[in-house]
Amino acid sequence: MTAMTASMEPLAGEPIAIYVHWPFCHSKCPYCDFNSHVRESIDHAHWRSALLRELDHFAEETAGRRVSSIFFGGGTPSLMQPETVAALIERIRSTWPTGADLEITLEANPTSVEAARFAAFADAGVNRVSLGVQSLDDAALKFLGRHHSAREALEAVEIARRHFRRYSFDMIYGLPDQSIAAWGDELRSALRHVGEHVSAYQLTIEPGTVFHARHRRGAFDLPSDDDAGSLYEETQRMLREAGLPAYEISNHARPGSESRHNLTYWTGGDWIGIGPGAHGRLCRSRDGEIERVEFRQLRKPEQWLAAVESVGLGTEAIEPVSAQDFAEEMLMMGLRLTAGIDKARFQRRTNRPIEEWVDADALRDLIAWGLLEQTEGRLRATSSGLQRLNAVLGRLLS
Numbered sequence: 001m002t003a004m005t006a007s008m009e010p011l012a013g014e015p016i017a018i019y020v021h022w023p024f025c026h027s028k029c030p031y032c033d034f035n036s037h038v039r040e041s042i043d044h045a046h047w048r049s050a051l052l053r054e055l056d057h058f059a060e061e062t063a064g065r066r067v068s069s070i071f072f073g074g075g076t077p078s079l080m081q082p083e084t085v086a087a088l089i090e091r092i093r094s095t096w097p098t099g100a101d102l103e104i105t106l107e108a109n110p111t112s113v114e115a116a117r118f119a120a121f122a123d124a125g126v127n128r129v130s131l132g133v134q135s136l137d138d139a140a141l142k143f144l145g146r147h148h149s150a151r152e153a154l155e156a157v158e159i160a161r162r163h164f165r166r167y168s169f170d171m172i173y174g175l176p177d178q179s180i181a182a183w184g185d186e187l188r189s190a191l192r193h194v195g196e197h198v199s200a201y202q203l204t205i206e207p208g209t210v211f212h213a214r215h216r217r218g219a220f221d222l223p224s225d226d227d228a229g230s231l232y233e234e235t236q237r238m239l240r241e242a243g244l245p246a247y248e249i250s251n252h253a254r255p256g257s258e259s260r261h262n263l264t265y266w267t268g269g270d271w272i273g274i275g276p277g278a279h280g281r282l283c284r285s286r287d288g289e290i291e292r293v294e295f296r297q298l299r300k301p302e303q304w305l306a307a308v309e310s311v312g313l314g315t316e317a318i319e320p321v322s323a324q325d326f327a328e329e330m331l332m333m334g335l336r337l338t339a340g341i342d343k344a345r346f347q348r349r350t351n352r353p354i355e356e357w358v359d360a361d362a363l364r365d366l367i368a369w370g371l372l373e374q375t376e377g378r379l380r381a382t383s384s385g386l387q388r389l390n391a392v393l394g395r396l397l398s
Helices: 044-063 082-095 118-124 138-143 150-163 181-193 210-217 223-240 260-266 302-309 324-332 343-350 360-368 383-387 389-397
Strands: 016-022 067-074 100-108 128-134 166-173 196-203 246-248 251-253 270-274 278-288 289-297 314-320 372-375 378-381
Touching: 016 260, 044 270, 044 302, 067 082, 067 260, 067 360, 082 118, 100 260, 100 278, 118 150, 118 181, 128 150, 150 166, 166 181, 166 383, 181 223, 196 223, 223 383, 251 260, 260 270, 260 289, 260 324, 270 289, 278 343, 314 324, 324 343, 324 389, 360 372, 360 389
Parallel strands: 016 067, 016 270, 067 100, 100 128, 128 166, 166 196
Antiparallel strands: 196 251, 246 251, 270 278, 278 289, 289 314, 372 378
16 A cells, blocks of 8 residues: 655646545345445444544545535445434534535435434535335336335435435346336336436446356346347336436436536546445546556455555555556547537647547548537447447447
8 A cells, every 4th residue: 555646736727526435234125336335234333433534534635626526335325323424524524624615425225224224414514315125116127136115215215215315226227038028117207306417327237246147047037239229218208208317327407406416526626435345546647747646445344444444445456547548538438428528628638639549540430320429529429329338338449
């Protein structure tokens, strides 16, 4: 573990986001490849102290930077004690400059036990909650390994509505044998309860998950590419017509209600990540050039905890991010956004215009084919391009 270069100055005026990872869950969902763990008991006071200590370390690294958002992710952060959430928010507000509009999001499962804590989380300072509803079909929820029913999910959404001005929920579609009609009915039901934001993800099979092993054994099949495309298009249409247009491939919001924290990731911003398995990225300016470092925290909870108690942080590695990798990352993430990439900001962050980072012939061809377009200083993927984004990026960055 190595400290970041002290001589590097932070980018003037660039805010940072803070991500806090709570690694514990009641059980592991079969589709999940996140850093989550099941433990019989947790010493919450012990964990609170360690998270605060690691946070203090990064406060020294980023002195003077304004914090624009806080995100409690996991794992299942709604299993955290509200006292822990309150202590972390208070420490952040007292350590970094923050605005009155600081976005503070906490991910939550919509079980009755966790929903009962929503008032306490709101009192702790959380002002936005993201609910892992995933489905409003009980059979689908069982397949997905969820421990709540559709009725519990909707009750949790209503409790969230009472306690938080901003709330979102996740849905998963593209399940085995799911028809467009069935998904449309489910989404219409969800829209009767949605607030300002909804995330709709197609089910993907990630290596190392239970679903990966089951899928390889032929236990279930996913929709064909054509059917998956039709499901995607129907999702886009229904949410757009409901006043929740996509601002990212899988994320929809009423205008002005986008997730500020996630936009930090998608636009190449800076963030700190604390807790087991958390990642962070920081840009610094030195001698007029932009440099970026990535840091990764130890994944295993007990290993991370021991490191924090020993040296004050649980960082496994700190590595420079090459200019080429950073530019490609900004392209890959930025083209997921329906607004695309602000070319002037891209050049400011990478020191060179987009055209110098990509294959010029490929860029010209992709525009001619209607997969990319340049308008008003932006490069964006068209609707067709978003559906073929992996292929678009493969050609653009070849």
